């Protein structure tokens with residue numbers, strides 16, 4: 295019996311067709327995509343094909359897609375690129391954004407750019423009115439994620455896009471957690487920039503993209519030999535880009551549609567609640583259909599995670615890269631440190647089965663009834 299992997303929001307396995315594209319790209323050419331010999335031209339062709347697939351998947355033109363090293367770079371670039379050349383202005387973002395947005399905005403604030411971080415309530419959903427109140431005369435950009443990676447709560451990106459358009463403000467959306475899990479069309483959303491990451495969409499790690507609407511003036515983040523029309527220097531990671539293109543081709547074909555249906559996630563929550571009636575689900579819907587963030591009062595999330603792991607069930611205690619600190623997302627929702635530390639995130643994938651959910655519940659039953667948790671319950675009551 296294999297392990298049950300329920301940390302899809304942390305990282306996905308590589309889809310067999312994306313893996314095949316990765317390996318065949320390496321086999322087909324070692325060419326540098328900037329070279330004009332046949333090997334280089336082959337690499338260029340692979341990148342052009344991938345760019346077309348990503349553009350099709352996001353509903354934009356190929357020349358609006360730029361490949362990056364992943365979500366962190368895309369988010370850094372979207373914000374820092376707007377303030378190149380000593381430009382001044384103001385950024386609005388929210389307290390539940392990924393650290394790659396929040397830390398970037400804070401770095402810009404240290405260099406003199408204005409910053410307003412919009413708070414959220416217990417629902418985990420940003421209020422459009424709160425974003426509106428945060429806008430200033432010199433606001434250049436709002437950065438709001440499409441869906442939160444920890445709670446799965448969907449954010450009002452379309453309403454905020456409308457607001458931004460009326461005010462002549464740009465909207466950047468971090469869609470890293472959302473891609474593949476709901477329909478994402480940049481024109482329909484009305485955003486100006488959107489970040490995605492390959493390893494959240496069954497493609498390899500270390501490769502992502504930034505959609506930049508034609509007409510948005512974005513300075514490069516990385517200077518060098520001028521690859522990708524000078525927008526993003528650095529030799530393209532051709533095999534990973536080819537795999538990302540295939541992942542988007544699969545997305546358009548509906549290969550990930552299973553994660554759009556909430557039945558298994560709902561069964562998991564129903565089972566968790568039956569096992570531990572004090573368990574609390576974080577945030578209010580609508581949610582991504584694959585995500586369940588649950589707090590087990592009196593238990594340490596990290597302990598539960600370790601014990602579940604020993605039984606072959608992989609889930610997250612907070613986001614994957616929080617370095618042991620309590621979730622800033624849950625804290626922003628007013629949950630308190632103990633609550634944040636008592637939380638597990640289960641995120642389901644395209645091939646999660648009913649049997650795996652039942653196995654997870656069996657493992658959780660065993661872990662919750664294990665005596666080793668009793669002292670913690672007293673300590674954190």
Ligand code: PMP
Nearest residue numbers: 364365366392443468470471491
């Ligand atoms: N944004 C969100 C919402 C994420 O979940 C992540 C990954 N945890 C990132 C950005 C960063 O993406 P990457 O791991 O590709 O740098």
